[in-house]
Amino acid sequence: MGRLVMKFGGTSVANIERIRNVAQHVKREVDAGHDVAVVVSAMSGKTNELVAWATETSPLHDAREYDAIVASGEQVTSGLLAIALQALGIQARSWQGWQIPIQTSDAHASARITGIDGAELIKRFKERREVAVIAGFQGIHEGTGRITTLGRGGSDTSAVAIAAAIHADRCDIYTDVDGVYTTDPRVVPKAKRLEKVAFEEMLEMASLGAKVLQVRSVELGMVHNVPVFVRSSFDKPEDIDPHGTPPGTLICSEEEIMESQVVTGIAFSKDEAQISVRHIEDKPGIAAAIFGPLADASINVDMIVQNVSEDGKYTDLTFTVPASEYTRAKDTITRAKDKIGYKAMDSATDVAKVSVIGIGMRSHAGVAAQAFKALSERNINIRAITTSEIKFSLLIDAAYTELAVRTLHTLYGLDQA
């Protein structure tokens, strides 16, 4: 007997047949004796259709109206799933964000959840074992009484926030993959599903492009210590033993991972561009002169590498930006040339970032050194290096991305047996 949040994304509720399949998943957990809150996204394609209408009406539209429009997608799914559950003889009702309410900031289209009162949902679990079917992605700003949305992928965040509010034992995220892998299986066929990942590791993986979960939902899970279980909605409900251990990946606090691997996963990103600014004065304020204009232009800078200068006078500085912002970034630096006072700028777009992530790194020395050696044996040149407590990232020529990822995957013992 436990309390569970089950979250289903757009492809899992794409049509009535799929919604009925979701109802069977929910029934399985209810039959096993659990209190269940379900969080649903819009039927796949619906949000895009609604966004397109808003944009066609006016490209620069009021975000408050945009939110009222797009929130309707989740409203429909929540009602349909409630009906599908009732048809299976399960007590269920739909909840819109404003009905619970899920309170948020007034940053329309990218609001943050500020509070959820789970008392009524818990009361209904106790009194009549009622399943709560909650429209994800949406909330209400109580000051204005208007509908808000949390931004793309926001239903993951809704699910984890609801789980915290009702003190759920676990938040199950049903998705179109069966868990989090050590790296992209399309690049490394030997990639294996992780049984457990620490929140901190998942944060690094999610922000580095393992697009299984929205980053904010992982943050929220970490803050409120809600174990998040990523699993497949394509598993047949009747094949699953509710008392067994289904395939999936548990994202949880570090303490719950008995023997953490030194390295948990390898992430990579090819959409990178590198810009190096040569022969700049090594003095206070020089970094601000470079990154101030980039921030003003809303350009996301990722890696920044500056070495200690040999002569104490001049140095070089390298940074990376998303490939899509490469031209704007170069223009920005060129326009700021007089202020920065650099001698030359060189740049490259055919670069990739490979990151090695693992909580175990903290207590193991020489993890990065192994990588440098293995890559050099493959003649892969490392253009830049950055490190943090639980990861290190390497900038390399894009052509070597797959080779580098496979080499590191084998090196750190991640290959499937």
Added chain:
Amino acid sequence: MGRLVMKFGGTSVANIERIRNVAQHVKREVDAGHDVAVVVSAMSGKTNELVAWATETSPLHDAREYDAIVASGEQVTSGLLAIALQALGIQARSWQGWQIPIQTSDAHASARITGIDGAELIKRFKERREVAVIAGFQGIHEGTGRITTLGRGGSDTSAVAIAAAIHADRCDIYTDVDGVYTTDPRVVPKAKRLEKVAFEEMLEMASLGAKVLQVRSVELGMVHNVPVFVRSSFDKPEDIDPHGTPPGTLICSEEEIMESQVVTGIAFSKDEAQISVRHIEDKPGIAAAIFGPLADASINVDMIVQNVSEDGKYTDLTFTVPASEYTRAKDTITRAKDKIGYKAMDSATDVAKVSVIGIGMRSHAGVAAQAFKALSERNINIRAITTSEIKFSLLIDAAYTELAVRTLHTLYGLDQA
């Protein structure tokens, strides 16, 4: 300077181009200095799509979930129109039923409006001339906090109720026809648009099949004395003089119609069936014995004709039902034969009901007599007659429907010059 409610149905907001057209209509009235509240339906086809999903999920679905699902259609339109208005430089915001709130009973899928607080909308008119764009068809039951809908055509009712709540001078119903006609122009090409119709007359016309307005909206207009103006949304906004008198029909109280016609319009319905029960005892309880079983079977009985018997002992009784319920009605009467104690039953499906409507009838004798004479001159047999204060209805052979309607239309001086 006045206050106006403008209501647009599904075909008027069918796509973004049509929504932009609606915005131009609204702009015209705002520019003329009016306070404006707009009530919108779902984009045409959307409600049907949502209803079909609910039914596909479960034919016998929870009406509360049905309401949450279908109310989303109006939510989308209200947001899109608010955006379209803002793009024209007009201050506007969308309102869902629960935001105003539009309070209703908890009769889900056919709720009745119980109260609307117009204070906030009026405050915004005064403070910032903000146009209120209101999702029609929907409300909230405050006891449960759940979304309700008013039943098909409910947006008309929303519009008139909002008009009453904000003390509007007029409620404009934009539709795909340019007003209410003396009869169906497809049958009588000389039918003309009525400038004004009394609420009572419109009630008779609406319930008799002139499907321009939902009956409940006319009742509401009558109770709260809100003039309702039926006009076309296909008129080009730029061609309309906001200070002039646009084409349309004003539905208003009798007092505002200076010289009322004796006859205002001719309604007709071909979907009728007639059942006559012959040689029944003329005694108390006999009508109950016939209509009790029909009511139990939820069969709508319309006309009922019973004449005074000649001998004080036996009489005949005739009634009509919708053609779709003919077989069930006959079966019901046959099963009750012993209780009723009739000698014979005869029936016909090829019958039509023609109704002549006019407030002026009250003060003019012999209006019906003129009809009897004119129809007999055309050899049209009258099978049954019923009368009320402001209308009389004739049951005739269906084959003569068009001829009868045209004859009466000319007789009462309704033909276009």
